[in-house]
Amino acid sequence: MKIRVGFVGLGLMGGPMATNIARTGYALTVYDVLSEKCAPLQDLGARVASSPKEVAECSDVVVAMLSDSGVMEKVLFSPDGIVAGAKAGLVFINMGTIAPDATRRAAARLSEKGIKMLDAPVAGSTGHAKEGTLGILVGGDQEVYLGQKELFSALGKDIYYLGPSGSGEQMKLSMNLLVAAQVTALSEAMVMASKAGLDLELVGKIIGESNLASNLISRKIPNIVNQSYKPAFSLKLMQKDLTLIIQSAESLGVALPTTSVTHQLYTSAKTRGHGEDDSSSIYCVLAEMAGLD
Amino acid sequence: MKIRVGFVGLGLMGGPMATNIARTGYALTVYDVLSEKCAPLQDLGARVASSPKEVAECSDVVVAMLSDSGVMEKVLFSPDGIVAGAKAGLVFINMGTIAPDATRRAAARLSEKGIKMLDAPVAGSTGHAKEGTLGILVGGDQEVYLGQKELFSALGKDIYYLGPSGSGEQMKLSMNLLVAAQVTALSEAMVMASKAGLDLELVGKIIGESNLASNLISRKIPNIVNQSYKPAFSLKLMQKDLTLIIQSAESLGVALPTTSVTHQLYTSAKTRGHGEDDSSSIYCVLAEMAGLD
Numbered sequence: 001m002k003i004r005v006g007f008v009g010l011g012l013m014g015g016p017m018a019t020n021i022a023r024t025g026y027a028l029t030v031y032d033v034l035s036e037k038c039a040p041l042q043d044l045g046a047r048v049a050s051s052p053k054e055v056a057e058c059s060d061v062v063v064a065m066l067s068d069s070g071v072m073e074k075v076l077f078s079p080d081g082i083v084a085g086a087k088a089g090l091v092f093i094n095m096g097t098i099a100p101d102a103t104r105r106a107a108a109r110l111s112e113k114g115i116k117m118l119d120a121p122v123a124g125s126t127g128h129a130k131e132g133t134l135g136i137l138v139g140g141d142q143e144v145y146l147g148q149k150e151l152f153s154a155l156g157k158d159i160y161y162l163g164p165s166g167s168g169e170q171m172k173l174s175m176n177l178l179v180a181a182q183v184t185a186l187s188e189a190m191v192m193a194s195k196a197g198l199d200l201e202l203v204g205k206i207i208g209e210s211n212l213a214s215n216l217i218s219r220k221i222p223n224i225v226n227q228s229y230k231p232a233f234s235l236k237l238m239q240k241d242l243t244l245i246i247q248s249a250e251s252l253g254v255a256l257p258t259t260s261v262t263h264q265l266y267t268s269a270k271t272r273g274h275g276e277d278d279s280s281s282i283y284c285v286l287a288e289m290a291g292l293d
Numbered sequence: 294m295k296i297r298v299g300f301v302g303l304g305l306m307g308g309p310m311a312t313n314i315a316r317t318g319y320a321l322t323v324y325d326v327l328s329e330k331c332a333p334l335q336d337l338g339a340r341v342a343s344s345p346k347e348v349a350e351c352s353d354v355v356v357a358m359l360s361d362s363g364v365m366e367k368v369l370f371s372p373d374g375i376v377a378g379a380k381a382g383l384v385f386i387n388m389g390t391i392a393p394d395a396t397r398r399a400a401a402r403l404s405e406k407g408i409k410m411l412d413a414p415v416a417g418s419t420g421h422a423k424e425g426t427l428g429i430l431v432g433g434d435q436e437v438y439l440g441q442k443e444l445f446s447a448l449g450k451d452i453y454y455l456g457p458s459g460s461g462e463q464m465k466l467s468m469n470l471l472v473a474a475q476v477t478a479l480s481e482a483m484v485m486a487s488k489a490g491l492d493l494e495l496v497g498k499i500i501g502e503s504n505l506a507s508n509l510i511s512r513k514i515p516n517i518v519n520q521s522y523k524p525a526f527s528l529k530l531m532q533k534d535l536t537l538i539i540q541s542a543e544s545l546g547v548a549l550p551t552t553s554v555t556h557q558l559y560t561s562a563k564t565r566g567h568g569e570d571d572s573s574s575i576y577c578v579l580a581e582m583a584g585l586d
Contacts, residue, residue, distance in 0.1 A: 174482040185474030189467040211508035254583040290547040
């Protein structure tokens, strides 16, 4: 029997992910609050639902790629939500980045309805989503995970099972901590060099050729050198994730001294109007603080 | 005429660097306060001097690889120092990491004696020093730099000219800022994951396979996973470099919010007895702060 897959949330990441599911040959039903987002999937043969409830009625597995836990809870638990349309045994996979605590709360509520939840946030950007080469970080019941490996293979290349509910989100937060820290440290290093009169293009070249150059850093250096912040990952999303990181660390009893300062800088950068720019525009705030114009 | 090279400071980095100069065929004179460090170079045909003054008397170029600016000033300006033995036109190349300000002060004093100074700190570890594949970051007069390119080629692979006196040190500080930040962020990310109950070996594998893995991060992950901190770069040297970074930033009027916190953590780690461990032992301090044992 062909597995019926539902997909809710067809944004910058969800759109290409749903496209890969359709192309792999699954029977797909999609929903997005912006109905025009569904058209390209319909062209690929997907059924377009008028609510998350209808998605659940037509699906054995529902994948969600949503911006935060508030939206996810609405999609799950409102009167026309997934729970209202789900049969017992449905698998719900949340692939957006939300708090591990919120994940476990949702999983517990769904469990009462006979719905099994996995958290499976992704590492990678829009390009990886299109190519189906995302990293996927899975938390939840291991048997349920094993049953969905084939579906995950349509979306990602490196698929990791981390442990019980919330573990995938927890790993994602550790990775995003590293993203924010690398971008901020690169910015501090380049602001210091710039104020000292060094040529930023040469500074970027030297860092890019050094053993300090992660792929992430190599991609961000040209943004700073050219002062051009077209978003690959928007600053407001980075700020949101840092809020999740600091809250999660607090609930674990973990102090994150440098990350807490990074969080403050991103909050200020968002306030100063960089929310829609790439996260590397944190450089602009540090440059202003250093009197560079 | 064969160029006569002097080398002062035959420690973990200086020893293999002087060895490469000897092997390239330069007429080499060496000095170290620990005279036993000179024996391996003597075996390669180097002359062993009894003072920096004697090194200068026998050399057209003198390279120094010393631990800080205090030692460098002593080697230069004390009665049996380099200046006492130098003829006008001598080139002095400092390859240790010291403050850009101290570099410019020393260069100005040497200039009065007709001695030309380059700052040329290195990027890389003992392994790179042995292989002659260091990165070399040069500041000082460009003509003087061009005259020494062949000598630098005996020591390093990627050789960059940054600008006037102090520019090489300034670039080195920006790179070491990134080193300290990456190691600290990796530690914060892994402490959070560990406290949340994730398997640190798996966490390390996922980060190591991600787009966040610089060569530096890939080398530090096993230290944290195995709680084994054999020094590739000792924590006390990292702490010293962070002090130079913060002082240099202050004199430039640059605020470094996250680096200042990193500096505080390294100061505490040194106080708590990790000075001789690898810089990645900063993890231990963060783990203790999180109640992990």
